[in-house]
Amino acid sequence: MKRKTFGPVTSQQVAQIAGVSQSAVSRTFTPGASISPATREKVLKAARELGYRPNAIARSLNTARSRIVGVVMSYFDNQFYPQVLEALAQKLDELNYHLLLFVGDRDGNVDRIFDQIMQYRVDGIVLASVSLSIELSEECLAAGIPVVLFNRDDENGIVSSVNTDNEAAARQIAEFLLAGEHQRFAYVAGIADSSVNIARQAGFVSTLRSKGVEDIRVVQGNYDAQQTSRAARELFSSPQPPDAIFAANDHMALTVMDIARYEFGLRIPDDLSVIGYDDTGPSGWPSYALTSASQPVDEMVSATVALLMKQIESENIEPEQLVVKGALIVRHSARRPRSGVIEKDGLSLFQPQEVE
Amino acid sequence: MKRKTFGPVTSQQVAQIAGVSQSAVSRTFTPGASISPATREKVLKAARELGYRPNAIARSLNTARSRIVGVVMSYFDNQFYPQVLEALAQKLDELNYHLLLFVGDRDGNVDRIFDQIMQYRVDGIVLASVSLSIELSEECLAAGIPVVLFNRDDENGIVSSVNTDNEAAARQIAEFLLAGEHQRFAYVAGIADSSVNIARQAGFVSTLRSKGVEDIRVVQGNYDAQQTSRAARELFSSPQPPDAIFAANDHMALTVMDIARYEFGLRIPDDLSVIGYDDTGPSGWPSYALTSASQPVDEMVSATVALLMKQIESENIEPEQLVVKGALIVRHSARRPRSGVIEKDGLSLFQPQEVE
DNA sequence: CTGAAAGCGCTTACAG
DNA sequence: CTGAAAGCGCTTACAG
Known part of the structure; x- marks a missing residue:
């Protein structure tokens, strides 16, 4: 078997130059391994000379x-x-x-x-x-x-997951919009069977229902700008367009805002309130000032x-x-309720049940 | 040396079940290797049973x-x-x-x-x-x-690079703004020694200078939202604020637009024209409609x-x-010149020297 | 087409 | 603390 002599430097080559065994080289680069300072120095010197770097791939094979x-x-x-x-x-x-x-x-x-x-x-x-x-x-x-x-949740419980409390946050959003005295609600859904969409939709819709709201429309944005645009146009073209929209994520919420303002001339939050989920970068930009449930x-x-x-x-x-734990970050894309909005660390949060 | 018997399946184990050599297993998973269909089938069957996947790490060590x-x-x-x-x-x-x-x-x-x-x-x-x-x-x-x-460019020419023609694009931006009859110019710079910043600044400033423009300010945004905000405030607070700004990238341009509109009440493009570089996602959002040099x-x-x-x-x-090759994508964040803007594939481009 | 064997560049028990 | 050696899971000349 032919072996090329150039290419990356190996521990064997370093050992030769340093006048020690290949094991010694390996030990020098293994934290905690047993090696004398003197040997270590010799090895490091040779390694520096040759530009040696341990091969992580080879190491992986050993250590699994x-x-x-x-x-x-x-x-x-x-x-x-x-x-x-x-x-x-x-x-x-x-x-x-x-x-x-x-x-x-x-x-x-x-x-x-x-x-x-x-x-x-x-x-x-x-x-x-x-x-x-x-x-x-x-x-x-x-x-x-x-x-x-x-x-994303694992419905089977076999693997782990990290989430915010999607359903609770969605409930809070419903309460925020109800407290803001909105009348006609819409939910812009993400991909229907994604776990976060299911939880957000359930929390939002069930809370509204429990307060006697009947005018709740659900349209599919599917986490996609194109589809969200279409869904938004559909909503705003209807005879009684919603005055409060919760979009399953910020990205769709921003799209909804742009369509509302630039295609339908709606003023936000005067004519329409929009709330998103994620509290990601652009949501804080003044052009949007999106009220959104944060995912830290x-x-x-x-x-x-x-x-x-x-x-x-x-x-x-x-x-x-x-x-x-997330929070409902209150900005200016949704009409604020008379009470329940508090200031904290320079942000406005919605915490209605906060009791002193 | 102890070896655990569980863990990922190895080719050796597959070979044993299939009743062939380990080499045969390897060949089965090496495209183009010499293996008979019969052996191949036996191996694949055993592999499927055991859930075998070739170890890419081990392969890497061999193939370099x-x-x-x-x-x-x-x-x-x-x-x-x-x-x-x-x-x-x-x-x-x-x-x-x-x-x-x-x-x-x-x-x-x-x-x-x-x-x-x-x-x-x-x-x-x-x-x-x-x-x-x-x-x-x-x-x-x-x-x-x-x-x-x-x-980024390699000034040493040792490694390769992929760029748009930053200097040419910046020259075109200067010409676009000149054709739009702007008077007071500013450049929001990226990190001063980054190659793209150097080229964009040089193209922009030199073109303006060559046309006799003297009112050119350069401020540092350093590709950073905070610093860009500060730089923008400085510009708009000055006695004679610019009416045309080229920011070294879209991200800074959007920040400049937000500061201009929401902190200084400037109308875009009536009071101020802003142009960016990259033509990235948010630049196309109607809230910004940023005119920008594209990087495809x-x-x-x-x-x-x-x-x-x-x-x-x-x-x-x-x-x-x-x-x-990029292009200057013309939207609505900068006053358009009377001529030179053409329509192509649903986009507006600036192509003044286009001769029929 | 096939298998036995060397080798990829390391780590790590083992014996000293 | 040190070196010789086995082994990680593969690929691939080699000989058949």
Whole structure:
């Protein structure tokens, strides 16, 4: 078998120059390994000379730990996800883990991607805006690979998840709009069978119903700008258009606002109130000033990474469903109720049941 | 040495069940390898039973090809970059390559990240909004790892790059604003020593100067929303505020627009024209309708991937500086000149020198 | 077409 | 603390 003599420097070459064994080189680059300062110095000197870097791939093969976390993500046009990705990459990096990125098909088919992820023997998997079939969940469990669903629930309870309390937040949004004395409600739904959509829709609609509201329309935005535009036009073209809209995420809420203002000449919040979910970047821009239920990216990501690490290190995968606390951030896209809005850390929040 | 008996299935185990050699298993999963249909079937059957997936890490060690491309990216709040990332991940995936993501420090220090990337023996590197020291460039060259700077130039000419023609586009923007009969100009600069900022500033300022314009202010936005806000306030608070602003990217341009409208009550484009660079998502939203020099993400990414693949496969790293053609997309954030704006594919473009 | 075997670049028990 | 050696899970010349 021919072997090329150039290419990246190996520990063997360093050993030769340093006049020590290859094991000594390895130990020098293994934190906590038993090596004398003198040997260590010799090795480091030779390594520096040759420009040696340990081969992480070879190390992985030995340790059965790749220090790679596979991440599947979609919806990059919804700023929530890039923000999550940035935070994830940074937090993993701090722990000396690395992030192998996969873009999910919008049709939610993860099988092909999954195969790729598994081939790289990742130590953990984060699925953002993707759900996992029972078969694949069980395969991960069997293989000992922790999986965290980010912003999606696992209805089977096999893998872990990190979410905000979608249903509670949606209930609060309904109460906020009711307190603002709105009359005609609409919900712009995300993909119908996504867990967060189900929870948000249920919380919103059930709360309105329980207060005797009958005028509730549901249209499908499906987390897509085009479809949301169409849905919004449909709403605003109807004889009695809604005066209060909750969109299942900010990205759709912003689209609804633009259609309302620029195609139908509606004033926000005078003619129409709009509320979103995520509290992502553009929602805070003055052009929108969107009132929105927050999903605290840093906390959610920290929880995700902590969970992953715990499971990787313990080699014991006990699925956990984590819920991170969000808040209803009140800005100017929705008429404010007379009471219940408080100021905190420079933000306005809706906290009606706050008792002193 | 103890070896655990559980964990991922190995080719050895498949071989045993299938009643063939381990080599036969390997060949079954190596496209183009010499294997009889009968053996192949036996192997596939056993593999299916056991849930076998080839170990990409082990394969990498043999082939000296990880099929991983390292990507360093920052500025996730500027939608241009998430869009680039999504396209990159998708295009690489189509070629059965994978994307290891690193978040660049805003201070542009890539050394620590670089060490990580190299340890994973990536087959190629894409640096978005990051530049590379001569030392590291040469190390990559020596190691035979192709590097593409994305949206940054390599002043040393050691590594490749993919850009639009920043200087030409900036000249065109100056001409557009001159043709619109603006009087007082300002440039909101990105990080002063970033190659794209240098080119955009040079093209803009030199063109204005050559036409006798003296009233040109330059303020630093440094690709940062906070700093851009401050810079914008400074401009609008001055006795003779500008009536035409070119911001080095869309993200800063949008911030400038918000400050102008909501803090200073300026009407756009009546009181003020704003132009950006990137033509990224939010620029097309009706609330902004930003006139902007486009950077065609798909073409730039395709060019990047093609370049990378060529260099990986040829094992010959000849640096190339690619320039992708953009256009000045005319919307409503800047007063239009009387002539020079043409319609094409549903977009308005500025093409003054177009001769029939 | 097939199998035995060497080797990829490391880690890590083992014996000293 | 150190080195020789086995082994991680594959690929691939080699000989048949």
